[in-house]
Every structure is written in C-alpha cells, then in structure tokens.
Amino acid sequence: MSKVRNKEKIDDEDKKRGTKEKLADVLELPKEILLNIPKIILLGNKSVVIQNYKGIFLFEDETVKINTSSGIVAVCGRKLKIIEISAEDLCIEGKIKSIAFINQSSEG
Amino acid sequence: MLFKIWNYIRGYVIINVEGYFLEKFINICLHRHITMWNVEKISNRQMLLYMYISDFFKLRPIAKKSKCHVSILKRCGMPFFIKRYRARKVFALGAGISILLLFFLTSFIWSMEISGNNTVDSKVIMDRLRDLGAKPGALKSSINTNTIADEMILEMKELSWISVEVRGTKIKVEIAERKIPPAIVPINEPCDIYSTKDGIVKTLVVKSGIEVVKAGTTVKSGQLLVTGVVPNKNEKEPPRIVHAIANVKARTWYEKSEEIVTKVTEKVYENTSKQLFYLAFLDKRFQLLPGKIKFVDFEKSIDERRLSLGKDLDLPLSFIVESYTEVHTQEKDITFEEAGQIALNKVNKEIVEEIPPTAEIIKTDSRFVDGLDGKIYAVLTVECIEDIGEERQIGGK
Numbered sequence: 001m002s003k004v005r006n007k008e009k010i011d012d013e014d015k016k017r018g019t020k021e022k023l024a025d026v027l028e029l030p031k032e033i034l035l036n037i038p039k040i041i042l043l044g045n046k047s048v049v050i051q052n053y054k055g056i057f058l059f060e061d062e063t064v065k066i067n068t069s070s071g072i073v074a075v076c077g078r079k080l081k082i083i084e085i086s087a088e089d090l091c092i093e094g095k096i097k098s099i100a101f102i103n104q105s106s107e108g
Numbered sequence: 109m110l111f112k113i114w115n116y117i118r119g120y121v122i123i124n125v126e127g128y129f130l131e132k133f134i135n136i137c138l139h140r141h142i143t144m145w146n147v148e149k150i151s152n153r154q155m156l157l158y159m160y161i162s163d164f165f166k167l168r169p170i171a172k173k174s175k176c177h178v179s180i181l182k183r184c185g186m187p188f189f190i191k192r193y194r195a196r197k198v199f200a201l202g203a204g205i206s207i208l209l210l211f212f213l214t215s216f217i218w219s220m221e222i223s224g225n226n227t228v229d230s231k232v233i234m235d236r237l238r239d240l241g242a243k244p245g246a247l248k249s250s251i252n253t254n255t256i257a258d259e260m261i262l263e264m265k266e267l268s269w270i271s272v273e274v275r276g277t278k279i280k281v282e283i284a285e286r287k288i289p290p291a292i293v294p295i296n297e298p299c300d301i302y303s304t305k306d307g308i309v310k311t312l313v314v315k316s317g318i319e320v321v322k323a324g325t326t327v328k329s330g331q332l333l334v335t336g337v338v339p340n341k342n343e344k345e346p347p348r349i350v351h352a353i354a355n356v357k358a359r360t361w362y363e364k365s366e367e368i369v370t371k372v373t374e375k376v377y378e379n380t381s382k383q384l385f386y387l388a389f390l391d392k393r394f395q396l397l398p399g400k401i402k403f404v405d406f407e408k409s410i411d412e413r414r415l416s417l418g419k420d421l422d423l424p425l426s427f428i429v430e431s432y433t434e435v436h437t438q439e440k441d442i443t444f445e446e447a448g449q450i451a452l453n454k455v456n457k458e459i460v461e462e463i464p465p466t467a468e469i470i471k472t473d474s475r476f477v478d479g480l481d482g483k484i485y486a487v488l489t490v491e492c493i494e495d496i497g498e499e500r501q502i503g504g505k
Binding site: 057061081082083084 | 145147157
C-alpha cells in the first residue's frame, strides 16, 4: 500500500514539475530558479561553473562530486581546483575529462 | 583585475586546513555564507584556501565541528598593511607632508613656454609677461589669463593674436605675429613714384601719371621715376595732380667680396672631458660634487633635466649636467681652390639675405680679384630684375 502511495506521490511531484516547467516556458522565466535545478556552464575543458547547488560531496585532485537537486554531479579531470566557491555558485578549473550525473534521485 | 583590487582592500588570508572531513568543512562554510577561492587540495587530508579576514573569525566553531585544524599561512591586503604601519607615526606624517608639499608646489607657476614667434624675441615677450605678473614663482590663482592676453595684445603692436593658458605648472603662450603692411598711399591721394634702389630701368609700365625716366636710364636710389603732376593741354590751366600708378622694373646689382684665406684655424677635440653636476631650484644652483674646470680652452654643453610630473606639471627642481670638453685650435693649410670655395659660399649666403624674395636673379658671376693690399678677394656679383617703384605722397600732409 505504502509503495503505491509513494508512487502516487512521485507522480504528483512529476505533475507539479510539469506544470512549473510549462509555466517557465510560457513566461520565459529562467528554469533553474523556478525548478530549483542546477545550471552548469562549461568553458571548453578548462572550467565549469555550477549554480544552484547544494553542497560539496567530495573534493579531490581528480574528482569533484557536487550535490545538487538533480543528483550528484561528478566532475572528473586532472589538477582540479576550486577557483571560487560561495553560497550561490561554484567554479572549478583544471583539465576536465568528464561530467556525469550519478545516483539520480528521480529517474526520467 | 577589479576583483583583485577589491580583495586587496578588504584583506584576505591564505589558510591551511587539515583534517579528514574537508568537504564537511567547506559545506559548513557555505552554509554560513563564507566565500572562499583558490581552494586546492594538497594531500589527502590537507588543503589550502583563500578567504576574507572578516570570514576568518567565524571559523573557530566550524573547525571544531568538522574536527579540522586551521592555521594561517599568509596575510594579504590593505588592513594588514595599515596595521603594520600604524605604529610609525613619523612615516605617516612624512607621507602627509609630502602630499601637502606636492599640492603646495603645484599651485605655482614654474615654467613658461612661448611658441609661434619668428621675429619677436621670446625674451621680450617673457619680460612683458613678467611685468603683467606671469612669471615663475607666481601663484597660479593670481593669474588671470584673459586679462594678460588682453594687456599683451594692447601693449605689443607686433602681435595679432595671443593665447595664454595655464597648464599644470606651466604657462603656455601661443602667439601669431602681425605682418606690418607696407605704407601704401590711398588710391584717392595724389602721389609720385620714386626709386628705392640704384639700377638701370628695364621696363616702365605707366598706368597713370607721367614718366620722368625712360627704359634704359640709370637711376639712383630716391630718384623720381613717375610723377603724378600731369600738365594740362591748355598751358594756362594749372596741372592736374593724380595718383601715379606704374610698374617699374629695373636691373640691379649686388656685389660682395671676401678675402681668401688659405690658413684656417681648426678646433681639435681632446679626449679629456669633465662633467659638473648641479641641482637647481628656480634660479639658484647648487653644485653637487666639488670640481673645477682647469682647461684653457673648452667647449661647454648644458643638459638640463627638469623634474616634472607628466607633461605639464613642472616642478621647480632641475638637475643640470654641464659637460666640458677640452679643445685646442690648430692652424691648417688648405688649397687655394678650397679656400676660394669657402669664401664664395660665405659671400653667397650674405647676398641671398640681401636680395628681396620678389626679385628675379638673372645672372651670377664670381671671380677672384687681387686686392691693392696684396690679398686675394673672392667677389660675387648677382644681377637681378626687381620692382624698384615706391609711392610717395605729393605735398605730404
């Protein structure tokens, strides 16, 4: 029973998200704020700026894992360095090899 | 760049964080709105990061919570700089005094620059300016450029336009000279035409008046050429007096001679030279290193370097280097041809200055003549065609 209810809840959330997305589309508002999802800006393989994140999960020379509302974003590369970090955004520089979403909380 | 300046003003610290939960440390910092930059992981349990001083004081509880050890590696920025110099009161006083002195010194005029004059001597203009109060050492606020320009224009007839400008600590004076027009007799006043030079009249074109001389006549300077007194056909009537107009062209000669000297004195520069250094404040000079010039004959060159801020802000201090090079004169024989050429060149230069620019040179002749005193002279004769007519009013008012 609880599973079904859980499923319904997820469906409900999905619906909610859907309407919000539509609203953002209609009003041409920035989605990352309305939907509370991270905005990731990549500059070549040199730097990546992530806005609207939740926190740092792991910080190492070759991998940085960042906790966001769309799951954990893993930035892999070499000589990674956090150039700037504040409550709003995070800028990582180095030789970036890959960016991946892992352990996503809601599939689809 | 701007970011860096801002960071410098606010002041920041480079800190070393050691511990096993570095991510936790960062997250708590973020939660408390602490901005960090240049976060670098050195080893598994050590990282370096930059943060503002104000944020650093919030770290103690965070360090305790995340079980990290925090230590300062370096303090950067203005707050630390000021703190370091707070104890040095005399230093601050000196800095303040130097700024005040700079303001004080730049409120005076220290130099003058005159441009645009060809015939009027800069010194004459400078003396006039000095009389009007615009001189080195005068207060800038006491100078009214407009009144000075007006006074100058009224006083000096040679000027047709003047601009006086105070730029930094410099007075810039720009002038345009008036071309004094030749005295022309008004067209409705009667006049005669007289000769200005000796010569032979070549052509005589009379538009009004009666010619006195004919083409081919030898005339002297000041001789009447064309008269404005026209006799009436009826001899009983008094003559008509008109404004004579004529174009009188005449052949004129210019001649100059110069002795040919085959012995010339030549300057020979020695390798010995000496420099004297001076520091000058306004007109006062102070010698920096003791020294005297013992050369009998020397050539002197002065190199003055003015202390200035930028282009226009001259300060009354200057550094002067006087270089002396020892010379001695030596007599040298040159060939007759060379000596003749030198003499001719000299004569030519003198003659060219004498010939008016409107004259047309038709013949130049150079020759060497034995003088009565046994010397040989180079003689240059230049034949020109030029206008020699000059109007002179009849019965002068």
